Amino acid sequence: MVRIVADTSTLYSTAQAREAGFAVSALSVTIAGKSYREFDEISAEEFVAIIRQGHMPTSSQPALGEVEALYNEFAGEEILNIAMAHGLSGTYTSACAAAELCDHADKIHVINTRTLCGPHRYLVEQAVQWAAAGEDVETIKQKLNVLIDSAKSYLVPADFDYLRRGGRLSPLVSYVGKAAGLTPVMTQTETGERLTPASIRRGFGHAVKYIAGELQKAGVGKGWRVYISHADALDKAEQAVRELKAVMPEAVYEIYPLSPAFITQGGPGCMAVQYIHE
Numbered sequence: 629m630v631r632i633v634a635d636t637s638t639l640y641s642t643a644q645a646r647e648a649g650f651a652v653s654a655l656s657v658t659i660a661g662k663s664y665r666e667f668d669e670i671s672a673e674e675f676v677a678i679i680r681q682g683h684m685p686t687s688s689q690p691a692l693g694e695v696e697a698l699y700n701e702f703a704g705e706e707i708l709n710i711a712m713a714h715g716l717s718g719t720y721t722s723a724c725a726a727a728e729l730c731d732h733a734d735k736i737h738v739i740n741t742r743t744l745c746g747p748h749r750y751l752v753e754q755a756v757q758w759a760a761a762g763e764d765v766e767t768i769k770q771k772l773n774v775l776i777d778s779a780k781s782y783l784v785p786a787d788f789d790y791l792r793r794g795g796r797l798s799p800l801v802s803y804v805g806k807a808a809g810l811t812p813v814m815t816q817t818e819t820g821e822r823l824t825p826a827s828i829r830r831g832f833g834h835a836v837k838y839i840a841g842e843l844q845k846a847g848v849g850k851g852w853r854v855y856i857s858h859a860d861a862l863d864k865a866e867q868a869v870r871e872l873k874a875v876m877p878e879a880v881y882e883i884y885p886l887s888p889a890f891i892t893q894g895g896p897g898c899m900a901v902q903y904i905h906e
Contacts, residue, residue, distance in 0.1 A: 630759040630768060631702040634752045635690055635719050637712035637744040639857070639884045641667035649756045651698050653690035655719065655889040659683050664888070672885035676860040676896045687889035689718040695726035699736055706765045707736045710752050710772065712744040715821025717889070737765055739772060742819065745887055746855020747779040747904040778905035780846065782839050783814040783823060784832065786861070786897030811835040814894075823893065832864060836871050839901050843876060848903050850878035857886040857900040864899050872901070880906070 632650035636642075644667075645652040654665035657675060660683040664670035679685060699707060709727075714720035720740050727736040741748050751772055758768045813835050815826040826842075829835040848854065854872060858865040865883045873881060886900060894900070 629762070630706045630708050630755075630765045632752060632755050632759055633695075633698055633702075633707055633709040634748070635712055635723075636666050636668075637717070637719070637887055637889070638749045638752050639667075639745055639887060640749070640752075643668070648753070649760065650752060651701070653694045653698055655687060655690055655717065655887070657685050657687045657888045657892060659685040666888040670888060672888055672891065673860050675888040675891060679891075679896050685888075685892045687717075687892045689722045692722050692726050692729075695722055696729050699726060699730045699732070703730070703732050705735065708755065708759075708765050708768060709736065709738045710741055710748070710755055711738055712748055713742050713816070713821065714740045715819065716744060716816075716823075716893075737769065739769055741772070741776055741779075742821075743776065743779045743781060743816075743902070743904070745781075745857050745890060745900060746853075746882065746884065746902040747775075747781070749855070749884075750853055750904055751775060775904055779902065780842075781816050781900060781902040782826065782842070783894050784835050784839075784864075784899045784901070785812055785814070785894045786859075813838055833867075833871075836868050836901075839868075840872050840875050843872065843901075843903060846903070848879055849876050851906050852876075852879045853904050853906055854879050854881050855884065855900070855902045855904075856881065857884045857890075857902070859886045859891045859894060859896050859898045861897045861899055864897070868899060868901060879903070 634652050636654045659678050709723045711720040711723045723738045727733050810828050813827040814823045827838050856865045869881050
């Protein structure tokens with residue numbers, strides 16, 4: 629049987645992942661002078677609460693030694709590490725580097741999902757099912773690559789500040805946008821390695837309508853999954869689901885708290901809308 633390994637971009641804690649039949653290494657966030665393993669030691673809600681006290685967060689990929697330890701736990705078996713998007717984190721690079729440290733490196737396979745959070749979660753869940761059914765690692769990788777090509781992500785930050793700090797928008801554009809009450813919409817580049825502006829809309833509702841239009845153009849409907857992840861903004865997530873369902877009622881919708889590591893990109897109140905073919 630192929631052992632599935634991933635990271636907490638899947639929105640699973642380490643304990644939840646073990647219960648679901650795979651293993652994850654945790655990304656870390658640092659805030660107010662203290663580091664936490666996301667989901668294991670701090671929830672999204674707790675993380676946002678500390679940010680709102682005036683503290684700025686940073687994030688980092690899982691420790692190399694932790695990933696190596698996971699590989700060694702399953703030494704002798706085929707291991708498939710399904711990593712979050714290369715470029716948005718150093719997680720994929722760490723996964724590859726840790727494999728090179730192991731004596732059984734020839735049995736360790738690392739795949740760059742070019743995505744994160746909701747679609748990443750789905751990819752891992754599917755891989756666990758395929759592995760349990762006895763499919764070999766190459767077959768699983770081929771199936772994953774087909775699904776990966778169908779995934780796309782949009783991020784709606786609550787304001788421009790985090791984008792300005794991250795260098796994704798110029799200070800002038802950020803200032804004008806914030807002053808005018810505009811809402812930015814970000815998306816991943818084709819390679820999935822970074823976030824780039826997709827649109828700027830007047831208010832959250834118009835941002836969701838823009839995303840709904842993009843999903844319709846992509847053919848999202850029956851046979852697709854749409855994930856809405858939020859940073860302590862359940863009301864926004866539920867509003868988005870209502871508006872998306874109104875035009876694409878046959879898709880499957882799921883809502884989750886956003887990963888603390890990704891909240892460092894979008895800030896409190898941000899929301900991600902992501903889709904992937906089933």
